Amino acid sequence: MNEMDGKKARRGKGLKITAVLLLLLGAVGYGYFRYQHPYGSSHHCSKMFPLFFHEYAEDHDGNYPSAGGEAASLALLVDYGMPVKFLAGKSVSPSDTEKYYAQHGTLSDEVCGWHYVEGLKNTDPSELAIMWPKVPLGHNGERLKRPAYEVIFIDGSIRYIEVTKWQGFLADQERLRTSR
Structure with a gap:
C-alpha cells in the first residue's frame, strides 16, 4: 500500500467517525428537545x-x-x-x-x-x-x-x-x- 492509499484510508475512517458523532449528537439533541417539550413545541399564544x-x-x-x-x-x-x-x-x-x-x-x-x-x-x-x-x-x-x-x-x-x-x-x- 502506498502513502496516498494510507492517507485516503485514514481520511475515510475520519469521515465515518465524524458522521457517526454528528448522528449521535443529533439524536441526543432531539431527545433533549422531546424531553423539554413533551407535546412538541407550541406557541398557541x-x-x-x-x-x-x-x-x-x-x-x-x-x-x-x-x-x-x-x-x-x-x-x-x-x-x-x-x-x-x-x-x-x-x-x-x-x-x-x-x-x-x-x-x-x-x-x-x-x-x-x-x-x-x-x-x-x-x-x-x-x-x-x-x-x-x-x-x-x-x-x-x-x-x-x-x-x-x-x-x-x-x-x-x-x-x-x-x-x-x-x-x-x-x-x-x-x-x-x-x-x-
Whole structure:
C-alpha cells in the first residue's frame, strides 16, 4: 500500500467517525428537545386570549363565552378571529384540533388543551381566573424548572401558579366564584 492509499484510508475512517458523532449528537439533541417539550413545541399564544374574550364580552352584555362545555365555549371565540389551532393549547396536536373543528364546527375536551371557567362576566373580580392549560408547561410548551400553570385572569393578566400551590389556588378561586 502506498502513502496516498494510507492517507485516503485514514481520511475515510475520519469521515465515518465524524458522521457517526454528528448522528449521535443529533439524536441526543432531539431527545433533549422531546424531553423539554413533551407535546412538541407550541406557541398557541395565551396572550391573545384576553383580547378575544374582551371582544366576545363586548357583543354579549359582558358575558364570556358559554356553550354548555369548556371546549365548546372556547370554540365560540373562533367567530371573533381566534385561530382554531390556539385552542389546542400546549398538550394537544393543533392539526387534531383543526380537523375536529372543521368536521363538527365546535370542539370537544379531547381536542382542546385548556380548562375554561364558564359563567364569568367582564365585571367579575379581576383576580378570578378564566382559563389555564390542562398541563403545567411554559409559554411555548416547555417543561419548567418549577412546574407551573400559566393562568389567564379576568383583567387579562397572566401569571404562573406553581404546581405546589395549585390546590390552594383552586380552592381560593372557588371561594371567589361563590362569593361574587
